[in-house]
Structures are given as C-alpha cells and as structure tokens.
Amino acid sequence: MSPTNLNDLDPTFKDRVAAQPGGEGIRSCFGCKACTAACPVEVADKRYDPRKIIRMVLLGMVKEVLTSDTIWLCSSCYGCHEVCPQNVRFTEVMFALKNLAVLEACIPPGLTAQRALLRDHGRLYEITDFENEKREKLGLPRIVEHPEHYAELL
Template sequence: MEDKVIKSDKINPKLKYEIMKIPGGQNLLKCFACGTCTVSCPVWQDDPTFNPRQIVRKIIIGLEEDLLNDDRIWYCTTCYDCYERCPQDVKITELIMALKNYAVTKGVIHQAFTAQVTEIFKFGRLYEVDEFFNKKRSQLGLPELNSESPDVKKIYSETKLEEYVDKSNLQNKSEGEK
C-alpha cells in the first residue's frame, strides 16, 4: 500500500518559487484545486494515475523528488484542454512544461524526449526524408525536401540543445551507412 505520510525531509519548500520563475509557471498559486483540469484531460481518461490537479498540488507542497522520479510528468500531450477550462487561469499546460524544463535543469529527461531531440537533430524533423518520401512528393507536384537541416543544427548549437542529443544513436546510424 502506498505510504500516505509526507515526510518533511522529502519537501523542497522552494520548489514552487523555482517553478514560478520559469515561463509558464507564474500562475501556480492561483490554483484552488477544483479538479477541472483533471476531468478535462484525455490522458487522465486513459490513465487515471495521471492527474494534473495532483501535479499542481505536489509542486505547491514541494514534493520535488516525488515529481522528478515520476515518468508521468512527461505524459502531458500539450493538448491545452485543461488550459482552456481552468477557472483560475493557472495555464496548467505551460505549468507542466515549466516543471519539465525544471526537471531537465536537474538532469532528469525522459528517454522519449531524448529520442525526439535526436531525431530532429538528425533530420530537421521527426522523421527521415528518404528517396521514397521525395518520390511521393514529386508525384504530388511538391518540391523535394533535404534529408538534413543545417539550420536546425545551428539552433541546437546556439541554444545548447545539442547537449541532449543521443550521440550513440548518431554513431549507430553512421556505422549502418558504411
């Protein structure tokens, strides 16, 4: 059975202030725990253990370790349903993004995001543009796309997003092409 007692040494009382400093987190303390965000959430409908209202409460209480060790903070699909319906304008979609950005500063990043960051670094988009893809485009009268995007690589370099690219994945690809 889940331990319901919150131990004081598990609380970071500064967490809420740290999150409120990140763009998207400013309205955190407006939440009055009505639960509208949760019942609006399509992820919650599929998996009731993903609970946006509970995420907000945990941030306010300061349960940093609990939040950062929980894969579910990465489940939000950014559909903005909760954002539209929140009566307090908490901007919860962006609040959860702020929490994820905070997690990254603490060295916590979900492998699904690393995979996406790596794919976009390699191809400039989330999928590879190959010969077949461009053939289909030309059949539709559309111009060919490049299989790489130097502009994206420049953005990665200048924003330091490059640090989150899975280099082993790049290695495997180049070895596979030999």
C-alpha cells in the same frame, strides 16, 4: 506511490516553479479538481491528474514530479484553463515543469531520441530514398538534408 520521507521534500520547489514563465499561478490552486474533470488526457490515462501534480509541487516533491513521465503527457488543449476558477493556467504550469525537468536533466528517453532526430534530420523521421522516390513520382522535388543547418537552429 511509495511513502515519502519528509526530509526529501523541498519547500522551495513551488517558488522555483512560480519563478518560471507560466508557473506564476501555481500557488492559487485550492484543489477543486475542475482541471482534472476537463482533461482529455486524464480520461485516457488515469495516472495523469492535474490536481495531484499541483499538490505534489506545493508539497515540494521535486524528484517525484520532475522524473515522472506524467508531466510530459499534457496535450496543451487548455481545457483546464477554461474551467479553473482560480486562473491557475495549468497548461502553462506544465510548460514550466517541463522546463525545470530539462534544466535538471530529467528528460524521458523518447524525447531525447526525438531531439536527436530533429537535430540530425530536421524532422521526427529520416527521409529515405523510398520517400524521395514517392515524391518524384508525384512531381515533387527530392528532400535534401542539411544536418548542420538543423543543429544550428536547435
């Protein structure tokens, strides 16, 4: 990580996170790292460190947090919640951070592509003739897409 300019820090960032549904517990963290020890994602990807993310929020590192792909890695297993002595509810804090990232248009390209697939096809992949032929061989009805319906739902 590159050096941080103190002028780039936003002391109100933690308040913005706390104002989001699920973000209320952000200020309770005292950095024990129990959440990180319980996190299966951290085992697979050392860049993902729940305690570090909370520290960055508390310091006001808005850009670094909201533009980072690490906030999108949370598996929502609630393991961190089970072990947190301060009841920070880190999984819900991650939902709050993701909501703020969306509000500030800091969405990873892969998620933007998934949203487009959901909007256009109602699922994360397009049903092709190949899939429909397999369904017919199994005695299942063809899947007909109604993109206008999916766009309305989203």
